[in-house]
Each structure stands twice: as structure tokens, then as C-alpha cells.
Amino acid sequence: MLGFRGASRYYNERYREGFGLECRAIQKVREVMMLTNVKVMIPFCRTLGEGQKVIDVMKTFGLERKKGGLEIYVMAEIPSNVLLVKEFAQLFDGFSIGSNDLTQLTLGLDRDSEIVSDIFDENNDAVKIQISHLIERAHEQGVKVGLCGQAPSDYPEFAAFLVQHGIDSISFNPDAIMKGIENIAAAEVMIHHTIDIP
Numbered sequence: 001m002l003g004f005r006g007a008s009r010y011y012n013e014r015y016r017e018g019f020g021l022e023c024r025a026i027q028k029v030r031e032v033m034m035l036t037n038v039k040v041m042i043p044f045c046r047t048l049g050e051g052q053k054v055i056d057v058m059k060t061f062g063l064e065r066k067k068g069g070l071e072i073y074v075m076a077e078i079p080s081n082v083l084l085v086k087e088f089a090q091l092f093d094g095f096s097i098g099s100n101d102l103t104q105l106t107l108g109l110d111r112d113s114e115i116v117s118d119i120f121d122e123n124n125d126a127v128k129i130q131i132s133h134l135i136e137r138a139h140e141q142g143v144k145v146g147l148c149g150q151a152p153s154d155y156p157e158f159a160a161f162l163v164q165h166g167i168d169s170i171s172f173n174p175d176a177i178m179k180g181i182e183n184i185a186a187a188e189v190m191i192h193h194t195i196d197i198p
Helices: 012-030 049-058 077-085 083-092 099-107 125-140 156-163 174-194
Strands: 039-040 072-076 094-098 144-148 170-172
Touching: 012 049, 012 144, 049 072, 049 083, 072 077, 072 174, 077 083, 077 099, 077 125, 083 094, 083 125, 094 099, 094 125, 099 125, 125 144, 125 156, 156 174
Parallel strands: 039 072, 072 094, 094 144, 144 170
Antiparallel strands: none
């Protein structure tokens, strides 16, 4: 999980041809299939320097930020993305919180390990503080924040937490979408009844 993955591959010569294929696939989806609402998300982007390198390489493959309305989001799944949210917001068009990885890296554990998997908890205060901080600071910069992860469908209280903090979008796995929608709808009803909305 901590090795050669995500952004670090995209600007490395070892994976250049593979990333070129990925970029051409995005071009085909946007320019041939005319699905221009498709956004690109850069996963596991550890530093601002990495983010800039990926954006530069994408441009050499014909995918230029803002050109043709192309938006490039960064996955927020590393504490550095949260701590430097203002700076990442200048580089990217939005954030997508990867709550599984953010939880693992915040708590320093591997959720796939049978020995410590019971400690994995997206409801942990350290994780939720980071998520609320990211949403608030990103919105101050005029940047949207989404979340992809299992927690909003598994835990109604987590869905309520996200709605209360103004998350812009939530992605679900197909098998969890109905439960997730139910949790979000219930959270919105609860929040609108307990908070004065102008």
C-alpha cells in the first residue's frame, strides 16, 4: 500500500506507456463518446510536487486541466492532503476523500490484517476531524469535496456526519447504493429538522 502506486507511477518512466494508455482512454471517453462530464482523479498523491508532475505528464498526453472543461481531482486519502488542503486546492479542481485509505493511514493499520482489522473505524475522531477540516477548508477555496468509501452506507451516523459538514457528493459501490441513499435521506431529514435553514 505504501509503495509504487498512485501518482508516483504516473510520472515515472517505468509506467509511462501504461499511463499514456489511460490518458488516451479518457480522451476517447470525453472527445469521441462526448462524455465531457467525466472528471479525472489522481490517487495517492503524496506531495504537491507529485501532483504537478502528474498534471504536466497528462498535458503531454493531450489532457490539459481546464481545456475543454477538463477537471482534475485529487484523491484525499493521505494526511498530507488534509494538512495541505489549501495548497492542493490551488493545484486541483476538487477532492475525493478515500475514507478507507485515510483511515488506515491515520490509524497506522492494515484493515486487511485479521490481527488489527477490528481497530479499523472510519468513525474514529481522528479520521472525522480530518474529514471535517478538509471539507471546510476546501469550501473556503471554492473547491468541491466528494467521498468514496463504505462508511456512509454501513453507518447512518457517518452519513449524517458528512451531510452535516456539507459534503458535495458521495460515491457508492453498486451493492450499497440503496442503503447509502436511505442513510443520506434520513440524515438530511434529521438535520433539516434540528438546524434552522434560511
